[in-house]
Amino acid sequence: MSGPHPAVAACRVAVRDALGDLELGTRIWVACSGGPDSLALAAAASYVGRKHGYLVGAIIVDHGLQPDSAVVAERAAHQVRRAGIHTVHIEKVIVGRSGGQEAAAREARYTALEARIDREGGLAPLLLTGHTMDDQAETVLLALARGSGARALSGIPARRGRIVRPFLNVRRKDTMMACEALGLDPWHDPTNTIEDGPRRSALRSKVMPAMIEVLGPGVVSGLARSAALLQADADELDRQARSAMGTSVSTVRSDEWRCDMLAALPDAIRTRMLKMLAENRGAGPLTATHVAALDSLVTAWKGQGAISLPGGFEARREYGRLVISHPSEEERRP
Numbered sequence: 001m002s003g004p005h006p007a008v009a010a011c012r013v014a015v016r017d018a019l020g021d022l023e024l025g026t027r028i029w030v031a032c033s034g035g036p037d038s039l040a041l042a043a044a045a046s047y048v049g050r051k052h053g054y055l056v057g058a059i060i061v062d063h064g065l066q067p068d069s070a071v072v073a074e075r076a077a078h079q080v081r082r083a084g085i086h087t088v089h090i091e092k093v094i095v096g097r098s099g100g101q102e103a104a105a106r107e108a109r110y111t112a113l114e115a116r117i118d119r120e121g122g123l124a125p126l127l128l129t130g131h132t133m134d135d136q137a138e139t140v141l142l143a144l145a146r147g148s149g150a151r152a153l154s155g156i157p158a159r160r161g162r163i164v165r166p167f168l169n170v171r172r173k174d175t176m177m178a179c180e181a182l183g184l185d186p187w188h189d190p191t192n193t194i195e196d197g198p199r200r201s202a203l204r205s206k207v208m209p210a211m212i213e214v215l216g217p218g219v220v221s222g223l224a225r226s227a228a229l230l231q232a233d234a235d236e237l238d239r240q241a242r243s244a245m246g247t248s249v250s251t252v253r254s255d256e257w258r259c260d261m262l263a264a265l266p267d268a269i270r271t272r273m274l275k276m277l278a279e280n281r282g283a284g285p286l287t288a289t290h291v292a293a294l295d296s297l298v299t300a301w302k303g304q305g306a307i308s309l310p311g312g313f314e315a316r317r318e319y320g321r322l323v324i325s326h327p328s329e330e331e332r333r334p
Contacts, residue, residue, distance in 0.1 A: 005181035007174040011044040011167070015128070016052075018158070018166035024053040027122030030085065030130075031113055032058045034076025034187035037130035039083060040175035041167060043182050045128055046084030057087035059116050059127075061109045063095050072187055079184055089116055102200070117162075124162075131156050131165045134172040137223035138203050149288065151234045155227030168224065241272035256323040262298045271295055274322075281324050283313035297322055 003009060019028070030045050032038040042058055049056035058080045062073040070092075077088045091112040096104045117125050136155045143152040158165050167175065179186050211219050244265060257277065262270055274294045275286050286294075286309065293307045297317045306316035315324045 005178065007040075007177035008043075008181050010170060010174055011040050011178045012047050014170050015041070015044040015048045015166045018128075018164050019048065019052075019054075019126070022052070022054060022126075023123060025123050026054050027117075027120070027125040028054045028056045028128060029113070029117055029120075029125060030056065030058045030080075030128045031109075032060050032076055032080050032130075033189070034060065034072060034079055035130070035189060036176045036179045036186040037132050037135075037167065037172060039076075039079055039130075039184050039186045040178040040182075041128055041130040042080050042085050043083035043178065043184065044166075050084070055087075055122065056085055057089070057120070058085045059113050060088065060090045061112050062090055062092040063105050063108065064092060065095060065101070065105065066190075075187060079186065083182070083184055091116055127163045129163060129165050130167055130175070132167045132170050132172045132175060133224045134204075134208070134220055136168050136227055137220045138200055138208065140223045140227050141203060141207065142200065147288070150230050150237070153227065154231035154234045155224070157231065171220065237268050237272055241269050241276055244269055244273050245276060256318070256321040259298045259301070259317060259320050259322050262322065270298070274298070278309055278313070278315065278324055281313060282326070283309035283311050283315075283324060285310065294322070 004012070028045055028049055030038065030042045032042050045056050048054070058077075060073050060076045060080070062069050064070075066072070073090045073092075077090060080088050093108040093112045095101065095108045098104055098107075113127055117127060139155045140153055143155070146152070156165060156168065158168050176186070208220070262273070265273065271291050275291050278284060278286055278290070278294065290307075290309055294315055296304070297307065297315060301317050304317075306314045308314055309324070311326070312328075313324060313326050315322065317323070
């Protein structure tokens with residue numbers, strides 16, 4: 001008796017390995033758009049769930065950004081049920097404008113997903129998303145083009161909190177073959193092919209094929225491998241920065257730190273620590289420009305005044321100390 005199609009088997013193994021040994025009855029949710037990646041993930045999660053006794057459901061988010069978005073969502077729900085998942089929720093959201101449409105849609109999507117998971121409860125629920133190796137490679141290239149640091153270049157994490165991404169070692173072509181082998185009919189997002197679509201769409205349809213033609217098919221796995229290596233490095237540097245935050249760089253007050261001790265830290269640790277200190281105070285998220293300005297107060301101070309930070313905060317240097325405060329806090333002080 002022959003086994004499953006190799007692509008189907010690869011998807012199932014990826015999900016099984018990503019989940020590890022969970023308790024019987026663990027609630028597993030699949031974020032599904034109806035596209036080939038998330039639909040292949042739904043089918044694999046359904047199979048693994050039946051084998052290991054997990055409770056598997058799917059959540060479909062209708063962003064309302066296209067005239068037929070409700071139809072697409074219902075179509076996705078139908079395909080998810082064909083994939084073996086019968087607990088399906090469709091969440092309709094309103095996408096704002098902050099940070100651009102793509103970022104706003106992502107924010108609305110994850111807010112809706114988390115809210116549904118919280119409402120449903122259950123044993124240690126996890127959320128699976130269908131990001132593939134190709135998505136990882138594209139993310140690294142976008143970060144590289146922006147001049148980002150190691151954390152951004154490390155790409156999409158395999159796990160963050162209760163969000164798990166089993167397919168980061170699975171190619172997009174394999175999810176498409178898995179859907180075909182299972183008789184599933186995925187939806188193909190038209191914004192992935194239109195000329196004036198999102199930047200990632202142009203990268204996917206134009207840049208990546210050109211890179212593969214010039215550098216060979218191994219470029220995708222190479223970029224993903226680089227992301228994994230950088231992720232390990234970034235995790236360790238972040239750990240050291242957090243450790244340094246617990247040393248004597250702080251003063252009696254919780255909003256100021258000794259510049260001489262900050263300046264003595266290695267650049268990679270100090271800049272991460274400055275970002276953490278500011279964001280822990282509520283001033284965030286910080287950009288590379290903000291971090292560089294903070295660092296100049298510590299290592300290249302020539303009498304420059306305060307710098308503005310997100311959230312209405314400001315940073316300044318006083319008597320050899322870095323102070324991060326909010327005007328409202330200053331007013332309350334005696």
